Structure formats: C-alpha cells, structure tokens
Amino acid sequence: MRLVRYKENEIGTWGELEYEDFKCYTFEPVGEETTLRGRDRRIPKGRYNMRWHNSPRFKKRLPHLYNDEVPIDRYILIHSGNYADDTEGCVLLGKEVCDNGVLKSKIAMSEFINRLKEIDIAKEEFEIVNDFRNDK
Structure with missing residues (x-):
C-alpha cells in the first residue's frame, strides 16, 4: 500500500492511496x-506497520499505523472524515477532492475496509511518500 502526498497548504495535506486496483484520495493535517x-499533525513519510484497532470513538475496527518512530499509542488511524477538523493527526480517505479536504469519505472507507478484510494487514507494509507538486 502506498500513499503519495502531492499537495500541502495552510489547510492540510492531500494525497493518493493505492493498493492493487484500489485507489482513493487522502487528507491529513497541515505540515510539520x-x-x-497529542498533536494534530501528520506523521513523517516512511514505512509503517498496520494492525486493526477497535475504536471506541468510531465504534468499529479501523486500520492503525505505527512504526519504530511513531508509537503505537499515538493512534494514527485511517478513518472517514472530510475536513481538517476531522483529521486529529489521522489519515482521511475520500473518493473526490475539494479545496478544503476530501468528499465521499464513507464510500472510500467502506471500499478500503472491504479490501483489507481479504488480507492479513499485519503482513502488509504501508508506505507514505512526499511528492509535493506545489511549494505551499
């Protein structure tokens, strides 16, 4: 799985997530x-492990990202949401982009979760790459 961040500005960070034939857009907090x-900031580019997390807030199992630098208890989740106020440091998925986030997030999340149910996510690597096409 690969998330390529392609745009950042004062609102947030946009990217594209690809896994085999699944594709969607992502939205994360603004830079730094x-x-x-406890920071509403995006995590560093790099390779991440994934596991399932039973989220009390969302009342469902969600993909949870962590590695040796980003501790498991930072709770970086992949979940639905549309705008900067929804991210809280996490990765939001959407089927469309807009000027201030992503749209059709629940559809993208449903499709992504269904794909993940078919595999052992603990064996998958989640890579985040910065390829910004703008200079803020």
Whole structure:
C-alpha cells in the first residue's frame, strides 16, 4: 500500500492511496510532520506497520499505523472524515477532492475496509511518500 502526498497548504495535506486496483484520495493535517503524541499533525513519510484497532470513538475496527518512530499509542488511524477538523493527526480517505479536504469519505472507507478484510494487514507494509507538486 502506498500513499503519495502531492499537495500541502495552510489547510492540510492531500494525497493518493493505492493498493492493487484500489485507489482513493487522502487528507491529513497541515505540515510539520511529528512523531509526538497529542498533536494534530501528520506523521513523517516512511514505512509503517498496520494492525486493526477497535475504536471506541468510531465504534468499529479501523486500520492503525505505527512504526519504530511513531508509537503505537499515538493512534494514527485511517478513518472517514472530510475536513481538517476531522483529521486529529489521522489519515482521511475520500473518493473526490475539494479545496478544503476530501468528499465521499464513507464510500472510500467502506471500499478500503472491504479490501483489507481479504488480507492479513499485519503482513502488509504501508508506505507514505512526499511528492509535493506545489511549494505551499
């Protein structure tokens, strides 16, 4: 799985997520990547492990990203949402992009979760790459 971040500005960070024949858009918080907990900032580019997390907030199992630098208890989840206020440091999925986030997020999440149910996500690598096409 690969997330390529392609745009950032004062609102947030947009990207494209690809896994085999699945494709969608992503939206994350605005820049200054950090590994620290409790910050509404995106995580650094790199390779991540994935596991399932039973989210009390969302009342469902969601993909959870972590690695040696970004601790598991930072709870970087992939979930539905549309705008910067929805991210809280996490990765939002959408079928369309707009000027201030992503749209049709629940559809994208449903499709993504259905794909993940077919595999052992603990064996998958989730890679995040920065390929910004703008200079803020």
